[in-house]
Amino acid sequence: MKNYFLTLLMVLSGVFSFAQTSQGTNISKDQTFDKGSSVSIQNLSDTQIRDLAVLGKVWGFLKYYHPKASSGTLNWDYELFKVMPKVLSAKNESERNKILLTWTTSLGDFPKRASITENEEVRYRPDFKWINKSLGNELSAKLMNISQAERKAENYYVKIYSEDMPIPFFQNEAAYAQFKYPDVGFRLLGLYRYWNMIEYFYPYKNTLDKNWDTTLEELIPKFVNADNEMNYKLALASMIAEIKDSHAVLTAWSEAPLYESLGKMRPAVDLVFVGDKPVVFESLEEKKGNKTELLRGDEIISINQKPVGAILKERLPYASASNDPTRLSRIAVSLLRTNDPQVDIEVKRSGVTKMIKVKTLPLMESILKEDNGEPAFKMLKDNIAYIHPGRLDVKKLDSLMQTAVKAKAIVIDMRTYPKENMFLMKMGEYLLEKPKDFCRMTKGNASTPGQFSYLSNEYMSNIKIGKDNSDYYKGKLIVLCNENTQSFAEMTLMAFRAGPNTTIIGSQTAGADGNVTAPISLPGNVRTIFTGIGMYNLDGTETQRIGIVPDIEVKPTIQGIQENRDEVLERAIRFANGA
Secondary structure, three states: OOOHHHHHHHHHHHHHHHHHHOOOOOOOOOOOOOOOOOOOOOOOOHHHHHHHHHHHHHHHHHHHHOOOHHHOOOOHHHHHHHHHHHHHHOOOHHHHHHHHHHHHHOOOOOOEOOOOOOOOOEEEOOOOHHHHOOOOHHHHHHHHHHOOEOOOOOOOOEEEOOOOOOOEEEOOOOOOOOOOOOOHHHHHHHHHHHHHHHHHHOOOHHHOOOOHHHHHHHHHHHHHOOOOHHHHHHHHHHHHHOOOOOOOOEHHHHOOOHHHHHOOEEOOEEEEEEOOEEEEEEEHHHHOOOOOOOOOOOEEEEEOOEEHHHHHHHHHHHOOOOOHHHHHHHHHOOOOOEOOOEEEEEEEEOOEEEEEEEEOEEHHHHOOOOOOOOOOEEEEOOOEEEEOOOOOOHHHHHHHHHHHOOOOEEEEEOOOOOOOOHHHHHHHHHHOOOOEOOOEEEEOOOOOOOOEEEOOHHHHOOOOEOOOOOOOOOOEEEEEEOOOOOOHHHHHHHHHHOOOOEEEEEOOOOOOOOOEOOOEEEOOOEEEOOEOOEEEOOOOOEOOOOOOOOOEEOOOOHHHHHOOOOHHHHHHHHHHOOO
């Protein structure tokens, strides 16, 4: 079983390392607010919340749409701090709109873009309905006119990274590392910066359950009222969680104070959720022969006298994931974290509830490693081949496939992430009679932010599975999946499903498919990422949040875990045998 905790630490470290070398430098010499925004907000009112929401949307729209704001000749972060106090002091909606109109007009004139003939199939166009709501005729007309400005394919703050990797690349975004706890102006800057990145460059904004404008208004009080570093970073975490993206990690979780708040210690166990019940999947002490601590199949009822349900209620708002099973899997890795050398845990074991004291280890020592003795390939009973891509060196695939193609069924265990990405295309050469399409993809647009177009047929011609092969494998292909099946692993499932005799068995995947953005900087030296390319089924239906829906749903049970059975694999074997 892939250890998500170890993977998360590696991802967070990678995001931080990359971002350290990718910071841009504003060409503006404006240093007015280098030591603080000078913004003060006392007793935030409902009117101010609405005004701040409008300001954030107008600021972001101008940042990406007005040639002057997007040129880098102004420090656009600092321009926000110049206008924010005026907006906060506006007596009514009309006065607020006049302030914003004066600010917008000050940016000057611009050439209009020529009429554009679309040479790409557009899936989503920018949504400007908000501009015509409560902004007044003059400001609305001004903003709509700006939407028609001539813009370059790359502006100072964002570009599409490359033709080969068409993800949004956010550049020249200051991290403001001098502020571990930024003041209220810089905190709102972080909210506005991220909200507008999602508004204009997140391909899956339409999949969100809640209107993104509503989310902005709900987040403003959290950022304004965050009265210390901890609460500011929790506000960031709740913001990241709102986009419902399993790719979206936040470096703040690997640093003080959030890291310490969860705890630097934990028992050496792996937990999984069976429904909404956390269950011990593996225990180091049990492996050592110690039966007095946590055992495989123990259901966790409470931790230090606190019911699991209460803990979940606290943590779910900060769990960044595309769907509920994946959110719970994220919480599972930290559920037992503490700063104490032992923890009191109430468990249900074989129907009996009992309290036990469990010793803890430093986090890195508590990670249970996969059994390195497990092979990447083996023959199961009844002439069934089994392949584990997380352990497989692709250079060995040709050799092992000489045996596998003779089996009546091949089981590929995708409850992991392939060790090498070439596994998909190399394996596909054995499975299909000829190359086949299996997905559609979209990219954003830096010159028309908010527009997402399908990648061209020419581009997608390089993303097919299979080759011309009359001697392709004609037995049953069975692919296993669960919430650990994420991103490229989900794309792999989509590709295998294009085969003539493929059955997917397991449970809902992570629902985060498509390449991620380069790291994004937020005030306080915090980094994050999100999915930057849209990935869809051939008919255009969504994969984000939904994941890859198995043909046969099988979920582990507490009894199966207690008995050390792999119920998903067992079902695959029965299916291979015709049951």
